Amino acid sequence: xxxxxxxxxxxxxxxxxxxxxxxxxxxxxxxxxxxxxxxxxxxxxxxxxxxxxxxxxxxxxxxxxxxxxxxxxxxxxxxxxxxxxxxxxxxxxxxxxxxxxxxxxxxxxxxxxxxxxxxxxxxxxxxxxxxxxxxxxxxx
Numbered sequence: 001x002x003x004x005x006x007x008x009x010x011x012x013x014x015x016x017x018x019x020x021x022x023x024x025x026x027x028x029x030x031x032x033x034x035x036x037x038x039x040x041x042x043x044x045x046x047x048x049x050x051x052x053x054x055x056x057x058x059x060x061x062x063x064x065x066x067x068x069x070x071x072x073x074x075x076x077x078x079x080x081x082x083x084x085x086x087x088x089x090x091x092x093x094x095x096x097x098x099x100x101x102x103x104x105x106x107x108x109x110x111x112x113x114x115x116x117x118x119x120x121x122x123x124x125x126x127x128x129x130x131x132x133x134x135x136x137x138x139x140x
Contacts, residue, residue, distance in 0.1 A: 030119055031056040031074075031076065031082075031117075031119075031124075032056055032057065032058065032059075033056065033057060034055070034056050034124075034138065035053065035054070035055040035056075035138070035139035036053065036054045036055070036063075036124050036136035036137065036138060036139055037051065037052070037053055037136060037137055037138075037139050037140075038052035038053070038054070038107070038134060038135070038136050039123075039135050039136060039137050040133070040134070040135035041103065041106065041107055041110070041134060042106075042110070042132055042133060042134075043133070046066065046103065047066070047097050047099055047100060047103055048097060049096070049097045050066035050067075050097065050100055050103065051064060051066070052064060052065055052066050052103075052107055053139065054111075054124075054136060055139075056074065059073055059074065059075065060072070060073055060074070061073070061074040061084060061087070065089060065104040065107050065108055066094075066100050066103055066104045066107070067092060067093075067094035067100050067101065067104050068089045068090040068091065068092055068094075068104060069089065069090050070087055070088065070089035070090075070108060070111075071087070071088060071089075072084055072085055072086045072087035072088055073085040073086065076117075080116045080117055080118060081115065081116055082114050082115065082116055082117040082126060083114070083115070084111060084112055084114055087108065087111060087112050089108060107134070109132075110126075110128045110129075110132040110133075110134055111126075111128070111134065112128075113128035113129035113130075113132065114126045114127070114128045114134070115127060115128055115129070122137060122138045123135060123136065123137055123138075124136040124137075124138075
């Protein structure tokens with residue numbers, strides 16, 4: 001094989017790798033700087049009187065779980081993989097509305113176990129362990 005042909009093949013491979021890497025970071029950029037409000041937790045609407053939120057900024061995720069605040073790192077893998085690292089939360093006890101602490105516990109468990117996401121028409125859908133699903137709309 002000629003040296004010129006070999007260099008051309010190496011350049012083509014390098015360009016393909018660069019384009020693939022750009023595609024991965026483009027997906028992450030779709031989440032970065034966005035804010036969301038939970039619409040559905042495993043097919044159920046959040047309790048009346050609660051507002052569950054999620055914001056992505058510079059590799060960090062944060063929001064309100066309905067009573068407590070939470071925060072931690074996130075990363076996107078490939079086109080639809082989503083991993084949250086070390087999500088921590090404040091530990092206040094809220095009594096109203098009834099069931100808020102149970103909802104919050106379930107929400108944070110699903111969020112911590114998230115493995116993939118899909119963006120479409122102003123909605124963010126995340127799927128976690130055991131097929132658990134969180135659906136958000138863009139915050140207004």
